[in-house]
Amino acid sequence: MAHYLQKILPEKKMQLYHHPLDLDSQRVRISLEEEGVDYTSHHVNPITGKNLDSSFFKMNRRGRVPVFQNGSHIIYNTIDIIQYIERIAVVSSGAESISTSNREVIEWMQRIQDWDPKFFTLAHIPEKYRVYVSKFIRQVVIARMSESPELAGDYHRKLREAYETEEKLKEADVLRRGKEHLVRLLDEVERQLCETPFLAGQDFTMADVMLIPVLARLKLLDLENEYITGRPNIAEYWLLVKQRPSYKRVIGKYFNGWRKHKTLLKTWFLVRIRSLLKRY
Structure with a gap:
């Protein structure tokens, strides 16, 4: 047990590499706040x-992103990070046994994680902006490849990934499957929320942590009426979880009112300036 505690408890203040616009980063940050x-x-x-x-x-x-670091221990997978955070919280509380998310919670977490928001999100961004940013990113990859030739193979893989993304966005089947997957997930959530106030029962769990950023993404893309409002149980749940301090600090802070536009405009301005100056 002592060896386990040594591995789990922070060696020093933990580090999280993330961004407020990133869905998985939001999940990890909400879990840290909770x-x-x-x-x-x-x-x-x-x-x-x-x-x-x-x-x-x-x-x-x-x-x-996200990347979570505790001393020499680095974790990349979102669910792995959240479960690690749970263990840290339990051990730090002085509990003698490790008790984290149960099987039902973990199954919901995985079910939600299985929906990839990448193509769905990109398909709802105006093409001229999407193509501009894609071209900028490819230039950044090429510049970094030149600066760090020892990482050339990995950078080349990222470059290929950028081109493949643009090609897949032209395929109607890719976009259709992403939308259908989301609809199935939300319908399943709607049925569950008819039985319980939260996704895995009477209490807020890490399953809810995984779901909240999906709803926030739909709101950000102005798709709330299409995907949330028409599902009364999800609509009521959405109003409820937005009152949580963790939501307000992680998501509401950046996407309420003028802050939403500030966050997006600042990012777009940086891309434009660096492109004009060719500062990749």
Whole structure:
């Protein structure tokens, strides 16, 4: 047990590399807020290519956020990070046994994680902006490849991934499958919320932590009426979870009123300026 505690308890203040616009980053941050776990925040904006800087890329060759670091221990998978945070919270509380999310909660977490928001989100962004950012990101990859030739293979994989994304966005089947998957998930959630106030029962759990950013993404894309309002149980649930302090600090802070436009405009401005100056 002592060896386990040594591995779980923070070696020093934990580090989270994330961005407020990123759905999985939101999930991890909400779990940290809900569990009361302290951490140091590092913003890594994938839209401006900060995830491709060699210092971050060496840590995670996929170039994706979030990344969670506790000393020498680094975790990339969102569900793994959340479960690790749960264990930290339990051990830090002085509990003698480790008790975290039950099977039902974990099944819901995985079910929600199985829906990939990438193509769905990109398909709802005006093409001229999407193509502009895609071209910018490809230029960033090429620049970083030149600066760090030892990482050329990994950067080349990211470049290929960017081209493949643009091609897949032209395929109607890819977009249709993403939408159908989302609809099935929301319908299942709607049925569950007819039985219980939260996704896995009477209490708020990590299953809800996984779901909340999906609803926030739909709101951000102005799709609330299409996907949330017409599902009365989800609509009521959405009003409820938006009152939680964790939601307000992680998502509401950035997407309520003028702050939503500030967050998006700041990112777009940085991309435009760096493109004009060719500062990749």
